[in-house]
Amino acid sequence: MAAQLLAREAGVDPNPARARVHLADGLWLTLRAARIDDGPGTGMPAPSDREIAVTIEETTPADRLDVFCRAHGLTSRETELLGHLADGADTGTAAHAMSLSAHTVQDHLKSVFTKTGTRHRRGLLARALGT
Missing domain, CATH: 1.10.10.10 (Winged helix-like DNA-binding domain superfamily/Winged helix DNA-binding domain)
Structure with missing residues (x-):
């Protein structure tokens, strides 16, 4: 996911840094990558200098x-x-x-x-x- 985020940021691949993964027993997970945001007014570094976080969550029925x-x-x-x-x-x-x-x-x-x-x-x- 982090590599996909970097590719998107570089303009190489427009797809989002997101994937859905099927595990055993019908469980689906969604993985997303994003830059960590320290919030407004915190003297945040440029987007490319911020750390990348990958989140894992259960996929919603709609997804x-x-x-x-x-x-x-x-x-x-x-x-x-x-x-x-x-x-x-x-x-x-x-x-x-x-x-x-x-x-x-x-x-x-x-x-x-x-x-x-x-x-x-x-x-x-x-x-x-x-x-």
Whole structure:
């Protein structure tokens, strides 16, 4: 992560100094690198002279869902649908929230199942949310 931060600062790589790592038992961690900030008015050294800190934290369900959707190439509508399902919506509720018919939601869901290799909502959400 620190090397990615340096590459970003040097203009070599625009990607953020962040990574998500999957460990055993469905645990996901997010690692981030940043310069340590002593706060305003402290006579702080130039950004490149400040120490680098790498933080490790448990990844939020929303971040896990984001990674899952991007990894499986879901469209924006499929991603939106999966978000509604993760929030506990049924087909009718998701259809209303997305201004779609229940049949269209079912079509999107079938596509999501195909792309993710899942067969039912429970399995899909378990994989998507890392539970």
